[in-house]
Amino acid sequence: MFHITIMGTIKATIRHVKLIAKENAYNTDGIHIQSSSQVTITDSDMETGDDCISIGPDVKTVRIENIDCGPGHGISIGSLGGEGTTTSEVEEIEIRNVRLTETLNGVRIKTWARAASSGFVKNVWVQDVTMDNVWNPILIDQRYCSKPDRQLCFPGEESGIMISNVTFVDIKGTSETAVGVKLDCSRAQPCQDIALNPADVSLTYNGAPAKASCANVQCPIGFPRF
Structure with missing residues (x-):
């Protein structure tokens, strides 16, 4: 159901693309990247029923820049x-100058809670992102x-994928939920070096600063806790 x-692939560039799908059109990702390196996606506008851009396993060196996304599920690694x-390796991902409007998520990293999984997500840089009425x-x-009840997936298991060295800079906008920053990491592989602080991330909910919720990771200092 992916548009693109x-x-x-090694060395691919996509620019000046406009993708449109109905918001309720299930699984209509805009652009999906997998088993590829040196990919650039720029100057594009996406309205989807799922992720505007999704990054799957075995991806290295991606630049995403000047993107308008919404509606949809935002930009996702995973x-x-x-x-x-089982094994997934994702590294050197750069996301810059993105506007997300009324999306279900903003910038998201998602892994299944599955003991058999292994690998890493590392060296992710997110900068200059504006969020307008974004839920997460x-x-x-x-x-x-992906199922309505998490107990239908891998109950009692934890993700074996390590997430590290993820930086958020110049993030601003409005959240549709009280929790603007949610870091729900694995007990088996706690997240490391997740860098964000109130000077670089300014998100509000109903006019007040949005809160942070953290598990199995050092929660950023300065955010009100949920």
């Missing part, structure tokens, strides 16, 4: 480590499940 898929895939602006979800 980049798979098994899901990783789910059914059919900054989200790390290592208990991802």
